[in-house]
Amino acid sequence: AQKITQTQPGMFVQEKEAVTLDCTYDTSDQSYGLFWYKQPSSGEMIFLIYQGSYDEQNATEGRYSLNFQKARKSANLVISASQLGDSAMYFCAMRGEDTGGFKTIFGAGTRLFVKA
Amino acid sequence: NAGVTQTPKFQVLKTGQSMTLQCAQDMNHNSMYWYRQDPGMGLRLIYYSASEGTTDKGEVPNGYNVSRLNKREFSLRLESAAPSQTSVYFCASSKYRGGTDTQYFGPGTRLTVL
Numbered sequence: 629a630q631k632i633t634q635t636q637p638g639m640f641v642q643e644k645e646a647v648t649l650d651c652t653y654d655t656s657d658q659s660y661g662l663f664w665y666k667q668p669s670s671g672e673m674i675f676l677i678y679q680g681s682y683d684e685q686n687a688t689e690g691r692y693s694l695n696f697q698k699a700r701k702s703a704n705l706v707i708s709a710s711q712l713g714d715s716a717m718y719f720c721a722m723r724g725e726d727t728g729g730f731k732t733i734f735g736a737g738t739r740l741f742v743k744a
Numbered sequence: 745n746a747g748v749t750q751t752p753k754f755q756v757l758k759t760g761q762s763m764t765l766q767c768a769q770d771m772n773h774n775s776m777y778w779y780r781q782d783p784g785m786g787l788r789l790i791y792y793s794a795s796e797g798t799t800d801k802g803e804v805p806n807g808y809n810v811s812r813l814n815k816r817e818f819s820l821r822l823e824s825a826a827p828s829q830t831s832v833y834f835c836a837s838s839k840y841r842g843g844t845d846t847q848y849f850g851p852g853t854r855l856t857v858l
Contacts, residue, residue: 632786663846673787673834673849720811723845730775730794731802732847743761 630655632720634735641710642743649696649705649738651720657681659725662703664694667717667737676718679703707740715742745768747852750835756856757825765820765853769826775838776818777802777847780831787834793818818839825857 629744631654641647679687679694695704706710707714720735748769757763774795779787789802793812809821832854836847
């Protein structure tokens with residue numbers, strides 16, 4: 629069965645420092661996509677970054693990078709130079725290609741607090 | 745380009761009442777989805793529509809029905825609301841059905857069933 633695990637319910641980081649949010653996954657699919665979404669207090673889900681299972685390089689989008697370790701089945705999100713506006717809930721998610729690509733599994737989320 | 749829009753933003757129902765949540769996207773996406781988010785949890789898939797004219801069950805379909813009205817619109821109906829359906833409902837869309845394709849989400853509907 630597919631599963632996403634985020635073991636950090638809450639994280640604190642000092643403004644301008646980097647922070648890593650952990651995500652491990654379990655799947656039997658050969659081809660899959662890994663995603664990170666940000667949910668601020670306003671409630672919307674904002675897409676941040678995507679990593680394909682066959683991508684050899686780690687994905688980067690501005691201050692966001694995804695540390696993808698396929699053998700360990702981990703897809704950690706790294707936020708560099710944290711800003712106060714980064715305070716939010718962060719969700720790791722996975723979609724499997726072999727199962728038709730429709731079922732997206734979400735983790736329980738990590739709440740990030742950025743301190744001034 | 746509004747992306748994915750949802751109406752209403754907030755709704756309070758009494759047990760047994762029915763209602764329809766509306767979703768529309770203007771990105772010419774083929775696939776659309778309905779999720780629910782309960783406190784302290786990630787999103788769970790209720791129903792999805794791979795393409796216009798098709799719908800299928802997700803992880804938690806009981807108590808819901810959907811209609812893919814056209815390529816742009818995908819509605820979610822609660823026929824007889826129950827307190828267990830109190831949740832935040834998100835609609836999403838993606839261009840293709842592939843696992844590598846990004847889903848874009850609407851702003852959500854906060855539903856309370858008394």
